[in-house]
Amino acid sequence: MTKYWLRGGYSCVVFIVFIVSAELASRLDDWVHWKLPIFSNPTLQSELLIWNGHGWQGKPNGRFKQFSLNEFGFRSRPIRKRADPGTIRIAILGSSETFGQRESAGKEYPAQLSSMLSNQTNPRYEVINAALPGMTVKSMINYWDNWISIFEPHYVFIYPATHLYLGDTVVRSTGQTDNALDPKQAIPFESRFYSRLRNNLPDSYKKWRNRQIIKSLIANKPETWYIKSLPEDRLTYLIQDLQLLINNIQSDGRKPILLTHTISSSTPYRIEDLNYLEAIRPFIPRSTPESLLAFEQEANRRILRLGHHCHIPVLNIAQTMNGRRELFVDLVHFNDQGAEVLALIIKDWLLTYK
Amino acid sequence: MLFNSFVFLLAFLPITYLIFWALRSASSRYIWLTITGYVFYGYWDARFCLLMAFSTLVSYFAGLGLLYFHTNVHRRLCLIIPISVDLLLLGFFKYTNFILQSVRDLTGYLGQSITTPMYNIILPVGISFYTFHTISYIVDCYRGTIRPTRNLFEFSAYVSLFSQLVAGPIVRFRQIEQDLESLGIADRTRWFSKGVAYFIYGLAEKVIVADTLAVYVDACLTQYHNLSMPGAWITMIGYSCQLYFDFSGYSNMAIGLGLLFGLRIPINFNSPYKALDPSDFWRRWHISLSSCLRDYLYIPLGGNRAGKLATYQNLMLTMLIGGIWHGANWTFIIWGAYHGCLLVLYRKYGIYWDRLPHVMRQIIFYALIVIGWVFFRASDLNMAIHLLSVMFTFVSGNLVHEASFYLMLLGAIIWSMVGPNAQDTFKDYKWKPRHAFIFASAFGVSIAIIAGGRLSPFLYFQF
Numbered sequence: 001m002t003k004y005w006l007r008g009g010y011s012c013v014v015f016i017v018f019i020v021s022a023e024l025a026s027r028l029d030d031w032v033h034w035k036l037p038i039f040s041n042p043t044l045q046s047e048l049l050i051w052n053g054h055g056w057q058g059k060p061n062g063r064f065k066q067f068s069l070n071e072f073g074f075r076s077r078p079i080r081k082r083a084d085p086g087t088i089r090i091a092i093l094g095s096s097e098t099f100g101q102r103e104s105a106g107k108e109y110p111a112q113l114s115s116m117l118s119n120q121t122n123p124r125y126e127v128i129n130a131a132l133p134g135m136t137v138k139s140m141i142n143y144w145d146n147w148i149s150i151f152e153p154h155y156v157f158i159y160p161a162t163h164l165y166l167g168d169t170v171v172r173s174t175g176q177t178d179n180a181l182d183p184k185q186a187i188p189f190e191s192r193f194y195s196r197l198r199n200n201l202p203d204s205y206k207k208w209r210n211r212q213i214i215k216s217l218i219a220n221k222p223e224t225w226y227i228k229s230l231p232e233d234r235l236t237y238l239i240q241d242l243q244l245l246i247n248n249i250q251s252d253g254r255k256p257i258l259l260t261h262t263i264s265s266s267t268p269y270r271i272e273d274l275n276y277l278e279a280i281r282p283f284i285p286r287s288t289p290e291s292l293l294a295f296e297q298e299a300n301r302r303i304l305r306l307g308h309h310c311h312i313p314v315l316n317i318a319q320t321m322n323g324r325r326e327l328f329v330d331l332v333h334f335n336d337q338g339a340e341v342l343a344l345i346i347k348d349w350l351l352t353y354k
Numbered sequence: 355m356l357f358n359s360f361v362f363l364l365a366f367l368p369i370t371y372l373i374f375w376a377l378r379s380a381s382s383r384y385i386w387l388t389i390t391g392y393v394f395y396g397y398w399d400a401r402f403c404l405l406m407a408f409s410t411l412v413s414y415f416a417g418l419g420l421l422y423f424h425t426n427v428h429r430r431l432c433l434i435i436p437i438s439v440d441l442l443l444l445g446f447f448k449y450t451n452f453i454l455q456s457v458r459d460l461t462g463y464l465g466q467s468i469t470t471p472m473y474n475i476i477l478p479v480g481i482s483f484y485t486f487h488t489i490s491y492i493v494d495c496y497r498g499t500i501r502p503t504r505n506l507f508e509f510s511a512y513v514s515l516f517s518q519l520v521a522g523p524i525v526r527f528r529q530i531e532q533d534l535e536s537l538g539i540a541d542r543t544r545w546f547s548k549g550v551a552y553f554i555y556g557l558a559e560k561v562i563v564a565d566t567l568a569v570y571v572d573a574c575l576t577q578y579h580n581l582s583m584p585g586a587w588i589t590m591i592g593y594s595c596q597l598y599f600d601f602s603g604y605s606n607m608a609i610g611l612g613l614l615f616g617l618r619i620p621i622n623f624n625s626p627y628k629a630l631d632p633s634d635f636w637r638r639w640h641i642s643l644s645s646c647l648r649d650y651l652y653i654p655l656g657g658n659r660a661g662k663l664a665t666y667q668n669l670m671l672t673m674l675i676g677g678i679w680h681g682a683n684w685t686f687i688i689w690g691a692y693h694g695c696l697l698v699l700y701r702k703y704g705i706y707w708d709r710l711p712h713v714m715r716q717i718i719f720y721a722l723i724v725i726g727w728v729f730f731r732a733s734d735l736n737m738a739i740h741l742l743s744v745m746f747t748f749v750s751g752n753l754v755h756e757a758s759f760y761l762m763l764l765g766a767i768i769w770s771m772v773g774p775n776a777q778d779t780f781k782d783y784k785w786k787p788r789h790a791f792i793f794a795s796a797f798g799v800s801i802a803i804i805a806g807g808r809l810s811p812f813l814y815f816q817f
Contacts (some may be wrong), residue, residue, distance in 0.1 A: 014790045029806055032758040033569070196805035200360055203534030 026192035057143030091153035095161035098131030112343035137241035266323030380538030391514025401480035413488035417502030454684030482521035496701035517611035523642035540616030549613030556606030564600035582751035595766035
């Protein structure tokens with residue numbers, strides 16, 4: 001009996017040595033490759049975002065894994081506060097799709113646009129990636145008013161993450177801010193080794209896990225909780241926020257350009273689109289795939305109408321890119337090729353726009 | 355399927371191991387090893403399993419022919435046919451486009467340009483290795499060194515053994531014949547701890563050292579035009595360590611896997627950067643290949659028995675073929691010729707060289723190896739020439755600025771030039787309980803790095 005206890009104890013100690021070594025190695029590896037601190041628990045939000053009292057903005061010289069921000073908190077090359085004479089400055093406001101959370105480093109569409117325009121000499125162009133992950137249009141208003149406007153961009157492209165308006169942290173018309181992260185909330189400990197292992201789980205397990213999360217989120221919810229028809233209130237919030245942002249940009253003497261929001265699914269969705277539609281569900285549990293697609297379609301119609309009403313250009317990229325799975329890694333995020341396509345559309349518009 | 359991947363470590367290996375030892379007879383174990391070998395190979399590209407099966411069957415039946423035929427004519431046919439088949443397969447898949455491109459370039463240079471077609475030929479992974487296995491088998495059978503096996507599955511288990519299938523070591527049938535014969539009565543625990551030790555040691559070499567160096571070395575070589583003189587040297591020294599630990603790591607993992615299944619696979623590296631001269635180097639680097647080239651090419655050509663000039667000629671020819679074997683590119687041929695020159699020069703002036711101090715010889719010779727690796731690594735002659743010119747002229751440019759890279763590089767150089775290798779470490783290996791903590795630690799570190807997503811294939815897979 002004692003022998004079995006000793007063996008059991010010995011095996012436990014060996015296992016603990018394995019886990020501790022793996023955890024230390026994960027942290028050391030992160031420090032070597034990404035300069036992440038070894039003994040703290042950095043996240044993308046804690047390392048790249050700061051609360052400026054009004055809203056979120058990029059942390060100056062913030063760095064997290066492959067993401068690095070310049071001294072002004074933008075995911076762009078170093079810039080001056082004022083554009084050089086003879087240079088047209090472009091700022092792009094958006095969420096994680098614009099920030100470039102899923103593309104290879106340097107392949108997010110603002111960076112690709114910058115490369116495409118680097119040969120232009122008369123005038124020269126400078127692109128600022130002013131997007132931040134999770135940013136809604138409401139957050140962009142604060143961001144513009146308190147920070148981006150200082151840099152006096154000539155053109156301000158607005159790529160709104162319309163699907164965020166189906167989430168539970170959507171803005172209210174009273175103007176409460178929406179962002180999920182409480183600045184005072186402590187970041188809980190998470191094992192870096194466990195995070196690495198999680199990324200290597202087979203797709204079938206990830207899909208199963210996703211279904212379990214959705215089940216827990218929608219458990220015991222009444223029928224009225226679901227968004228089954230077009231939510232007029234949320235569409236109104238989106239357009240009101242966009243209108244306010246456009247007004248603020250124009251009143252600062254800058255030129256806003258809207259983009260419609262594009263997704264990898266077609267409408268109606270195909271069988272192969274269901275994976276991506278289900279994968280996003282934990283973020284917008286109330287919305288079914290059908291209501292999400294209907295919302296996207298209607299939101300884009302209203303964006304086009306808003307542009308017409310405000311006499312500002314609207315690039316209807318949804319018309320070009322919707323349903324083209326080969327350009328996306330999930331429902332909304334581009335892959336390198338998708339980012340290139342979008343960058344080309346913007347570049348072509350810029351060079352022909354008078 | 356890579357040895358350092360989760361699908362191998364958590365699925366393929368445990369299942370293969372458990373079922374292997376659950377089977378009781380040698381025949382059933384041969385069949386199981388054959389099946390798992392083809393599953394392992396098919397994971398890369400199932401189409402090429404047929405190619406390997408064809409090569410295996412041709413050599414197997416040729417071996418049977420050598421058993422039954424006694425006349426010279428028939429025996430020669432049993433030798434020539436399988437070797438021709440293997441060399442034709444290797445030649446077609448590996449060298450067709452290279453030959454056509456070379457003809458086009460040469461005729462263009464002579465002013466009589468010929469348009470040659472280029473074919474979209476996929477190089478089957480491991481073809482250079484398993485064709486060597488079958489060729490060495492048939493030559494040994496012809497010479498009477500071994501008796502051909504009548505058991506098809508024993509032979510196919512030898513050819514398709516997953517541990518050395520895609521990147522060596524090149525194992526001759528005679529080297530594991532005894533272990534194969536006694537597979538039915540093998541003791542699972544006999545070499546278990548040594549096998550685990552070798553495997554984890556090799557995994558650590560590959561994942562911790564080679565893959566970490568690769569991140570910086572590959573980044574530098576992608577921008578090789580911008581390297582400074584010290585940057586070029588440091589990058590190539592980094593590459594020399596990356597290549598050694600990558601290949602040595604793979605070979606040690608293969609040895610460990612063999613031991614887990616009751617098979618003793620011969621060592622492939624013996625601290626090559628401790629070598630003091632070219633001959634010493636080729637007794638330490640890729641030992642399985644160099645010994646095959648010696649036994650099946652250099653010695654049949656006459657070796658060193660026909661005078662000095664013939665010896666030099668044989669050395670050059672052997673090294674040229676060794677270079678060509680590595681890949682269809684002029685850079686590999688030049689690399690082979692370079693080492694052939696070093697061997698010839700050592701033959702001629704070795705007595706003077708041997709008088710130099712030990713440390714001096716080791717350092718100078720290491721620098722000569724690094725120069726050779728420039729051709730080995732370069733994608734074309736232009737890149738090789740540019741790198742060499744930068745290494746020998748004072749140019750400014752880029753240099754790696756990461757302290758972690760220099761720390762790792764320093765550790766790798768010290769380990770490879772002075773430290774023990776796997777054989778030294780596990781020479782008279784006896785399991786002790788505290789070893790479990792060392793292995794658990796090394797394994798944990800390796801798994802953490804693998805899970806970080808910087809998985810890279812073994813460099814010798816391309817050959």
